[in-house]
Amino acid sequence: MATMDELYQSVIIEHDRSPRNFRRLEAPTHQADGRNPLCGDEVHLELRVDEEGRIAEVGFQGRGCAVSKASASMMTTALGGRTLPEALELADRFQALLTGKREADASLGKLKVFQGLAAYPMRVKCATMPWHALREALRIEL
Amino acid sequence: MLRTTSRGKPIVYLDTAASAQKPQAVLDAMTRFYETSNANIHRGVYQASEQATLAYDGARETLASFLGGVAPEEIVFVRGTTEAINLVAQSFLRPTLRPDDWVLVTEMEHHANIVPWQLAGARTVPVPVTDGGELDLDAARRLLSEGPRLLAVVHASNTLGTINPIAELAAMARNAGVPVLVDGAQAVGHLAVDLTTLGADFYCFSGHKLFGPTGVGVLWGRRELLEAMPPWQGGGDMIDHVSFERTTFAPVPHKFEAGTPDIAGVIGLDAAVHWLGAQDRTAIAAHEETLWRAGRELLDAVGGVVRLAVPDRNVGILTFTVDGAHPHDVASLLDQDGICVRAGHHCTQPLHRRLGLPATVRASIAPYTALADLEALAAGLRRVRQVFA
Numbered sequence: 117m118a119t120m121d122e123l124y125q126s127v128i129i130e131h132d133r134s135p136r137n138f139r140r141l142e143a144p145t146h147q148a149d150g151r152n153p154l155c156g157d158e159v160h161l162e163l164r165v166d167e168e169g170r171i172a173e174v175g176f177q178g179r180g181c182a183v184s185k186a187s188a189s190m191m192t193t194a195l196g197g198r199t200l201p202e203a204l205e206l207a208d209r210f211q212a213l214l215t216g217k218r219e220a221d222a223s224l225g226k227l228k229v230f231q232g233l234a235a236y237p238m239r240v241k242c243a244t245m246p247w248h249a250l251r252e253a254l255r256i257e258l
Numbered sequence: 259m260l261r262t263t264s265r266g267k268p269i270v271y272l273d274t275a276a277s278a279q280k281p282q283a284v285l286d287a288m289t290r291f292y293e294t295s296n297a298n299i300h301r302g303v304y305q306a307s308e309q310a311t312l313a314y315d316g317a318r319e320t321l322a323s324f325l326g327g328v329a330p331e332e333i334v335f336v337r338g339t340t341e342a343i344n345l346v347a348q349s350f351l352r353p354t355l356r357p358d359d360w361v362l363v364t365e366m367e368h369h370a371n372i373v374p375w376q377l378a379g380a381r382t383v384p385v386p387v388t389d390g391g392e393l394d395l396d397a398a399r400r401l402l403s404e405g406p407r408l409l410a411v412v413h414a415s416n417t418l419g420t421i422n423p424i425a426e427l428a429a430m431a432r433n434a435g436v437p438v439l440v441d442g443a444q445a446v447g448h449l450a451v452d453l454t455t456l457g458a459d460f461y462c463f464s465g466h467k468l469f470g471p472t473g474v475g476v477l478w479g480r481r482e483l484l485e486a487m488p489p490w491q492g493g494g495d496m497i498d499h500v501s502f503e504r505t506t507f508a509p510v511p512h513k514f515e516a517g518t519p520d521i522a523g524v525i526g527l528d529a530a531v532h533w534l535g536a537q538d539r540t541a542i543a544a545h546e547e548t549l550w551r552a553g554r555e556l557l558d559a560v561g562g563v564v565r566l567a568v569p570d571r572n573v574g575i576l577t578f579t580v581d582g583a584h585p586h587d588v589a590s591l592l593d594q595d596g597i598c599v600r601a602g603h604h605c606t607q608p609l610h611r612r613l614g615l616p617a618t619v620r621a622s623i624a625p626y627t628a629l630a631d632l633e634a635l636a637a638g639l640r641r642v643r644q645v646f647a
């Protein structure tokens with residue numbers, strides 16, 4: 117099992133420092149705010165879904181710990197090109213991975229590094245928060 | 259607990275401000291109660307019930323004398339600070355609340371001393387906190403003259419450690435005719451509190467921060483105020499006479515203690531207060547102050563650790579941020595070394611907004627803290643800095 121240090125050193129620090137898609141979109145079709153009331157972390161998530169119903173662009177902004185930022189950053193890269201049902205399914209699989217209900221498999225791609233976090237239940241919410249925002253965003257079309 | 263390990267390392271417990279570890283005497287008293295005299299109180303005539311009742315009522319006397327020799331009838335056992343404040347909000351404030359009434363709080367209050375007043379229907383207006391981490395007393399004086407229904411103020415801040423000048427504030431409030439509730443959650447474990455001279459009208463705290471068990475706490479109130487207040491919850495143990503037409507209530511404090519209380523908890527709190535009474539509190543205070551000062555130097559020597567500005571008198575709290583690292587990440591990495599600190603807003607979101615920080619890291623000092631604990635913290639922080647370097 118990866119220790120917290122390894123987890124940080126392998127990916128989290130890198131995404132914390134240079135988060136992918138850390139920006140606002142010009143013409144979002146969906147958006148939502150995620151919040152972790154326990155620690156005050158916030159994420160603002162925007163998506164643009166194209167005519168074929170696929171996610172064309174994702175951007176996020178906000179402030180938070182390295183875990184939530186890395187999770188949001190990796191989520192934005194994992195979502196590109198997926199349909200909305202596929203995106204929601206990925207969110208479910210990610211949630212299951214972090215709550216120990218499911219083993220990592222290839223379908224999760226790079227996201228599987230977060231599996232190590234399952235041993236730290238207090239931090240799981242940091243990683244799932246952006247994914248909750250995703251669920252929220254997909255429910256509300258602009 | 260302090261002999262255990264955490265994540266495979268000997269535990270370095272620096273979160274007493276959240277909850278204190280318990281002396282053996284407290285654990286023993288509670289076990290003894292369950293093993294030898296567990297029964298309900300104020301109900302049975304048999305021996306076990308009698309012993310439980312005597313122990314429970316004895317605890318009221320212990321607490322009354324611990325608080326400077328107030329009347330035992332003025333001690334109400336509750337679940338903790340939060341419940342005590344809610345009781346006052348619902349029973350003292352709400353029945354006489356008028357539409358535009360407001361409660362004067364401070365920017366450094368715990369949510370437990372903000373939200374209950376709002377739930378009772380009052381607005382909350384804060385006394386500002388200065389850049390040095392103290393209350394702005396001039397502003398307090400001015401606001402007190404503008405007619406708040408109550409001043410609700412924390413004795414010692416759980417985020418800054420600042421010890422507020424309660425006697426001075428209470429005197430100002432008295433001049434303005436405003437009653438005062440003091441949240442003593444962080445104070446009673448560190449300062450000798452004498453309610454006969456402090457000038458407060460209500461004072462409350464939680465047992466678990468005073469080396470006692472969770473689930474029990476104290477509300478002290480001036481007898482005439484408590485007597486004038488309607489009961490908050492109804493049930494057994496709080497009545498004088500019940501019929502379907504009309505019920506009369508037991509005298510204070512019983513009218514505020516509906517139902518079977520946390521008897522073992524009260525007995526544990528009694529033991530904690532006895533334990534504390536047997537310690538040299540002056541020596542403990544000196545020990546804590548020495549460590550607090552040493553801790554400040556250790557943190558400053560790490561580099562990249564920014565402590566919150568606080569006045570020189572403190573209940574042993576070190577709150578800081580680490581450049582480039584979010585408090586949760588800091589706490590998670592320290593946890594890998596078995597170091598327990600608190601990260602977040604510590605239930606003081608308005609204060610964090612005032613400080614312009616979403617969250618901070620807090621280490622807090624207790625009688626059982628050693629210099630080695632603070633050295634471990636400093637070493638852990640150096641490692642955190644490396645991970646984020």
Ligand SMILES: Cc1ncc(COP(=O)(O)O)c(C=O)c1O
Nearest residue numbers: 338339340368370416441443464
């Ligand atoms: C200053 C202060 N007030 C109130 C509370 C609430 O205490 P409890 O949760 O025990 O009711 C705390 C504890 O976190 C505190 O530090």
